[in-house]
Amino acid sequence: MKSSLEVYLLTHGDALEADKLTENDWQQLKEVVVALEPFWLVSMRLQGQGNAGSHGVIWEALPALDFLMEYCETKKNELAVNNPLQLAYQNAWEKLCKYNDLTDEAHEIYAAAALLNPCLRKRYFIDRWTDDAAAFITPMIAKNKSIWEKNYRQIQPDEPSQEFRSLFDAFIAGVQHHSAVTDEDEFDKYIEAPQKKAVKWKDENLFQWWMDYPCPSLRQWAFDTLSIPAMSTEIERVFASSKRTITADRNSLSNESFEAIQCMKHWLDNKLVE
Numbered sequence: 441m442k443s444s445l446e447v448y449l450l451t452h453g454d455a456l457e458a459d460k461l462t463e464n465d466w467q468q469l470k471e472v473v474v475a476l477e478p479f480w481l482v483s484m485r486l487q488g489q490g491n492a493g494s495h496g497v498i499w500e501a502l503p504a505l506d507f508l509m510e511y512c513e514t515k516k517n518e519l520a521v522n523n524p525l526q527l528a529y530q531n532a533w534e535k536l537c538k539y540n541d542l543t544d545e546a547h548e549i550y551a552a553a554a555l556l557n558p559c560l561r562k563r564y565f566i567d568r569w570t571d572d573a574a575a576f577i578t579p580m581i582a583k584n585k586s587i588w589e590k591n592y593r594q595i596q597p598d599e600p601s602q603e604f605r606s607l608f609d610a611f612i613a614g615v616q617h618h619s620a621v622t623d624e625d626e627f628d629k630y631i632e633a634p635q636k637k638a639v640k641w642k643d644e645n646l647f648q649w650w651m652d653y654p655c656p657s658l659r660q661w662a663f664d665t666l667s668i669p670a671m672s673t674e675i676e677r678v679f680a681s682s683k684r685t686i687t688a689d690r691n692s693l694s695n696e697s698f699e700a701i702q703c704m705k706h707w708l709d710n711k712l713v714e
Contacts, residue, residue: 442466445461471525472525475515475525475528475529478507478508478511479508479532482504482507482508485500485504486500486501486504486670486671486673487670487671487673487674489669489674489710490669490670490674491710492644492645492646492647492648493644493645493646493647493648493649493666494644494646496669496670496671496673496674497553497646497666497668497669497670498549498550498553498665498666498668498669498670499553499554499556499557499560499646499665499666499670500670501543501550501553501670502540502543502550502551502553502554503554503560503564504670505536505539505540505543506568508532508536509533509536509537509540512529512530512532512533512536513529513533515529516529516530516533544576547579547580547583547584548583548584548587549665549668551565551580551584552584552587552661552665553665553666553668555584555631556650556661556662556665556666557646557666558633558635558636558646558649559635559636559637559638560635561630561631561632561633561635562577562581562631562632563634563635564635565577565580581631584627585627585628588627588658588661589627591661592657592658592660592661593625593626593627593657594657595656595657595660626655626657626658627658630655630658636649646666647663647666650662650663650666678702681702681705682698682702685698685701685702686698
């Protein structure tokens, strides 16, 4: 807006003499824009709807924090001690560290989401969690493996009740039980595999990748985790939509009917149904 403001000041400059921006002011504003741009880019990316497994999916949370922390650390060290932006970068870095520390108690969500992105896997943490942070890798992997073993590894098909189960049904159920666990752990096999080469995310569909993955139990864990939004933006959109749905003439909708309406709306918006 510099050019437009300077043109305006040509005719109104006398009345605004005390509020004119000097060249030094414009340079400071330019530095502020540069400082804020990465935060704007990350905010815009993470508030998306994550339809294809990016731009709003929870696996992006930890990489976003790592990206911004590294950015602030680099910029802070580049500036002179008396530059006001250095303090701003330091404050931002400390705030990001606080949020990053909060994820340490939620490895089953944030770290698991990053692990379950085939472009990241365990290698991401080895590369990024260095020095003192490297000590957190082993317990993080162990915690997520315990969740895998407790909630997903033993997933089995539903069985008929004992009352109606025939001898043949019992035989089939027994075969399924014995084949559900293999000697090679699928979790270890997956996280130790090489990272998938990342392409442009607009051309990538993370959910489709998992649809084709041959291990159903690991696939289910990925779907359960990666369907979580990175931010509350999408939830806020649902609230806004709710206000338009429940009008004065439709205030007797049951919870079930309203839930069905919102669910169908999302299916239609995302072209899951016609």
